[in-house]
Amino acid sequence: MIDKIIYPGSFDPITKGHEDIINQLQNLASVVIVAVAKDNDKNSLYSIDQRLNLLKELYQNHANIEVISYSGLTVDLAKKNNVSVIARGLRNEIDFAYERDLSDMNQKIDENIRTIFFQSDPALRSISSSLVRQLIHLNKDFSPFLSKKITNLINAWR
Secondary structure, three states: OEEEEEEEEOOOOOOHHHHHHHHHHHOOEEEEEEEEEOOOOOOOOOOHHHHHHHHHHHOOOOOOEEEEEEOOOHHHHHHHOOOOEEEEEEOOHHHHHHHHHHHHHHHHHOOOOEEEEEEOOOOOOOOOHHHHHHHHHOOOOOHHHOOHHHHHHHHHHO
16 A cells, blocks of 8 residues: 555635545555646636635545645655655546656656556546536536535525
8 A cells, every 4th residue: 555645736716526536546555645736828717715624625524635725846846755656647548648758757756656557437427626617607507517515505605
């Protein structure tokens, strides 16, 4: 079993696909650090505090899941937390090409950091946060793509 693993992302919002990967990671690592990126190139719908709140509410009863936010490089976060494994989710070939290049760069920055790739359940694989954000923005039904708890929290904010 891996001692600690980091699963970074924007989680804007956290989808069923993200949750599936986190569930897989719980079976592989003693501690799963779900790290919400503060500074990414995405146009966020929710603030960092809102995204952290969603994750903390969802995983409040999971002792082996830590939810944190961070700025800067994920590889630096890993070094700071004595983590040598970063988990990344893959939905398709485009994700793979991007994530492979990112993994290669991380390994050049720190040769002790490894990236492992995960796919969610095939029924969840096509879900993307950006498409969910668009549905939310257009006041369309987004509930099939998010857990009930997350859907309820987001609806309470509207």
